Amino acid sequence: MIKTVATTAYQDQKPGTSGLRKKVPVFAQENYAENFIQSIFDSLEGFKGKTLVIGGDGRYYNREVIQKAIKMAAAAGFGKVMVGQGGILSTPAASNVIRKYQAFGGIVLSASHNPGGPTEDFGIKYNIGNGGPAPEKITDAIYDRSKSITEYKISDAADVDLDDIGTLKIDGMELEIIDPVEDYAALMEGLFDFPSIRALLASGVRIAIDSMGAVTGPYAKEIFENRLGAPEGSVRNFVPLPDFGGHHPDPNLVHAKELYDDVMSKDGPHFGAASDGDGDRNMVVGKGMFVTPSDSLAIISANATVAPGYARGIAGIARSMPTSAAADRVAEKLKIGMYETPTGWKFFGNLLDAGKATICGEESFGTGSDHVREKDGLWAVLFWLNILAARNESVKEVVTKHWAEYGRNYYSRHDYEEVDSDAANGMMTALRDKLATLPGQTFGALKVAAADDFAYHDPIDGSVSKNQGIRILFEGGSRVVFRLSGTGTSGATIRVYVERYEPDAARHDIETQTALADLIAVADEISDLKKRSGRDAPTVIT
Ligand code: G16
Numbered sequence: 001m002i003k004t005v006a007t008t009a010y011q012d013q014k015p016g017t018s019g020l021r022k023k024v025p026v027f028a029q030e031n032y033a034e035n036f037i038q039s040i041f042d043s044l045e046g047f048k049g050k051t052l053v054i055g056g057d058g059r060y061y062n063r064e065v066i067q068k069a070i071k072m073a074a075a076a077g078f079g080k081v082m083v084g085q086g087g088i089l090s091t092p093a094a095s096n097v098i099r100k101y102q103a104f105g106g107i108v109l110s111a112s113h114n115p116g117g118p119t120e121d122f123g124i125k126y127n128i129g130n131g132g133p134a135p136e137k138i139t140d141a142i143y144d145r146s147k148s149i150t151e152y153k154i155s156d157a158a159d160v161d162l163d164d165i166g167t168l169k170i171d172g173m174e175l176e177i178i179d180p181v182e183d184y185a186a187l188m189e190g191l192f193d194f195p196s197i198r199a200l201l202a203s204g205v206r207i208a209i210d211s212m213g214a215v216t217g218p219y220a221k222e223i224f225e226n227r228l229g230a231p232e233g234s235v236r237n238f239v240p241l242p243d244f245g246g247h248h249p250d251p252n253l254v255h256a257k258e259l260y261d262d263v264m265s266k267d268g269p270h271f272g273a274a275s276d277g278d279g280d281r282n283m284v285v286g287k288g289m290f291v292t293p294s295d296s297l298a299i300i301s302a303n304a305t306v307a308p309g310y311a312r313g314i315a316g317i318a319r320s321m322p323t324s325a326a327a328d329r330v331a332e333k334l335k336i337g338m339y340e341t342p343t344g345w346k347f348f349g350n351l352l353d354a355g356k357a358t359i360c361g362e363e364s365f366g367t368g369s370d371h372v373r374e375k376d377g378l379w380a381v382l383f384w385l386n387i388l389a390a391r392n393e394s395v396k397e398v399v400t401k402h403w404a405e406y407g408r409n410y411y412s413r414h415d416y417e418e419v420d421s422d423a424a425n426g427m428m429t430a431l432r433d434k435l436a437t438l439p440g441q442t443f444g445a446l447k448v449a450a451a452d453d454f455a456y457h458d459p460i461d462g463s464v465s466k467n468q469g470i471r472i473l474f475e476g477g478s479r480v481v482f483r484l485s486g487t488g489t490s491g492a493t494i495r496v497y498v499e500r501y502e503p504d505a506a507r508h509d510i511e512t513q514t515a516l517a518d519l520i521a522v523a524d525e526i527s528d529l530k531k532r533s534g535r536d537a538p539t540v541i542t
Helices: 032-042 062-076 091-100 136-146 182-191 194-202 216-227 257-264 293-302 326-334 345-353 377-391 395-406 421-437 517-527 529-533
Strands: 002-006 020-023 051-056 080-088 105-109 121-127 151-155 166-170 173-178 207-210 271-275 282-286 289-291 316-320 337-341 359-362 366-369 408-419 446-453 470-474 479-484 492-502
Touching (some): 032 062, 032 151, 062 080, 080 091, 091 121, 091 377, 121 136, 182 377, 194 377, 257 271, 282 293, 282 377, 282 395, 293 395, 293 408, 316 326, 326 337, 326 395, 345 366, 408 529, 421 446, 421 492, 446 517, 492 517, 517 529
Parallel strands (some): 051 105, 316 359
Antiparallel strands (some): 002 151, 271 282, 408 492, 479 492
């Protein structure tokens, strides 16, 4: 039976860069999740009788909210819900299921790389029928609705057994519990040269894949160990746990340090990769070489045709504005389109749908293509292995040869986490106020060529997104960018992105922070960041 429940609106359900993310105790407030889910349904049209996909990264509170979402979908009039067994679907796998079965859309429960557990983070994100994150037009409508919602509808059916694959009925709606891995593994096998990768692994190249106690474990086990023949134990931390085993499931040099150290050690694996909470991010390391996400985008794009799924070539590349310009040089050489979008995968959706971009990437450890409409961690790892197999070279050889051909974009991001929100906003406002006066000013050897607050004009739907980050561009191609994160859940996170282009191969082996030291100092001088934030060093450097 369908019940209508009276509720009181919350005023803080504004989706950020990627859905609504809050601490579990916030989500556990009375009707908090229900209000947001109903606000999603109230903002959509034409879904009666259609299919909704539901899945999550297995974090704490995942199962509870999945039960609510299933019953609310039944009450809203969906014809069918497809949910991953155990409530599990990685973000790229959910995107694939939406596309493959032509679902109306999907709800993905995740706070991505943020920690999980009773006092940690939870999140809800809505994806549209192309499999990608809802565009701002929809997330704005959801937020508007959430501020005035007075009731929601829910079936009073009993909880379902999420672990049992099969089909059942809930108040007239069909519910299918599916194997979360099968469709995704088949998609990967169709894109990449599995026989060559299998031969590479059989030849003695040892890999270590760290799933960080999060959602990619079952996917990685199936793909790398079962299908590609990597020895058992190649996939680490492969059981998805509600608190990720206490890990911070963020694949970067800080949180995946153990893996990094292992690969760098003399007898360690030759190749290492890590994924985040919901499986859309990746980090790739080879012996003696950490691959920055910006370089990874450029190198994958430059070598794309080695993978059978991309043998016909790529139509274009898109990157978020703070991502380094390394990929731009590849696009220039290939004579294909290059697009610069705001941070957030949702901005790639239109370019991918229109066939303008084939490969997209972000500095925040995200890479992907038109095979789904989300970034895809394991896809990037498989792409790298396919490149290594095709070129018969190590990661280090591939990267250094790429730099020699295109030049190196030295790049680093400095994060200042949990800064007082007023102080962070004050710094951004002061920077904005300075923009007009910066061009022409010199700071040591650096002369400002241009400064602006990035605005994006979507070439497909004409929408405009303003205030997407402050850029200070110096003569010669160096730059610093400032923006506030849209994914944090406490205080503000200030991100400072620093980049320098170095064409001379003789100067490609300088330690990154050293190569960028003058820009880092100028970034602080212009923004007064340290004084305003009260911090004398970043929380995380990637
Ligand atoms: C999300 C978005 C990404 C974005 C990242 C960082 O990633 O999907 O597109 O680059 O946040 O955003 P911010 O700098 O605003 O924190 P994920 O992996 O958290 O879903």
